[in-house]
Amino acid sequence: MAGAPALDRLPLVTDDAAVRVVVEANAGSRNKLKYLPEIGGFELHHVLPLGTSFPYDFGFLPSTLGEDGDALDAVVFADEPVPPGTIVACRLIGVIEAEQGQPGEAKKRNDRFLAVARLSHLYRHWHNVGDVPAKALDELEAFFVSYNAQRGTEFKVLGRAGAARATELVTQGRRG
Incomplete structure (x- = not known):
């Protein structure tokens, strides 16, 4: 569409104060895509093991x-997997604060923001990180540790925080 902003430059906040998330990997998929603003499209970035x-x-x-030089990362709790490239209006409910980097090198912050799809039925009652079952958060953190280790990168969880901290960190990370 002529004159449309690139996905990485979309306004972060919608008219009704939801944040936008651009999906790069949908639930249940092994494929991780990466948005390339220079081409205005997605490229297969890597594939998770069987x-x-x-x-x-x-x-x-x-x-x-973010401190890592990329846009801030977000996990979207939605009723069904959403195709990559879809823009989902969400409510921030928390953040997994983390550091990431190559072994033996200084680590950079690379938090994972937790967001509920605004149109979700299953997760509509989640408003803060405390609403998410602890086991689900434990497994999500373990996934990111493993996901990064498969690529030779260390991912260290620093802690979990609620919606207010997530909003504060996203505000600090806003550009333009």
């Missing part, structure tokens, strides 16, 4: 920039 898949939709918050 027997592993993304537990929830995973993507980025447009118009943000």
Whole structure:
């Protein structure tokens, strides 16, 4: 569409104060895509090994920039997997604060923001990280440790925080 902003430059917040997440990997998929603003499209970035898949939709918050040089990462709790490239309006409910980097090198912050799809029926009652079952959070953290280890990267969980902290960190990461 002529004149449309690139996905990485979309306004972060919708008219009704939801945040947008651009999905790069949908729940149940082994494929992780990466948005390339220079071509305005997605490229296959890597494939998870057999027997592993993304537990929830995973993507980025447009118009943000993290310490790692990429847009802020987000996990989307939605009723069904959403196709990659879809923009999902969400409510931030928390954050898994984390550091990531190559072994032996200084680590950079690379948090995982937790968001509920605004149109979700199953997760509509989740408003803060405390609403998410602890076992689900434990497994999600273990997934990101394993997911990064498969690519030779260390992922260290620093802690979990609620919606207020998530909003604060996203505000700090906003660009443009």
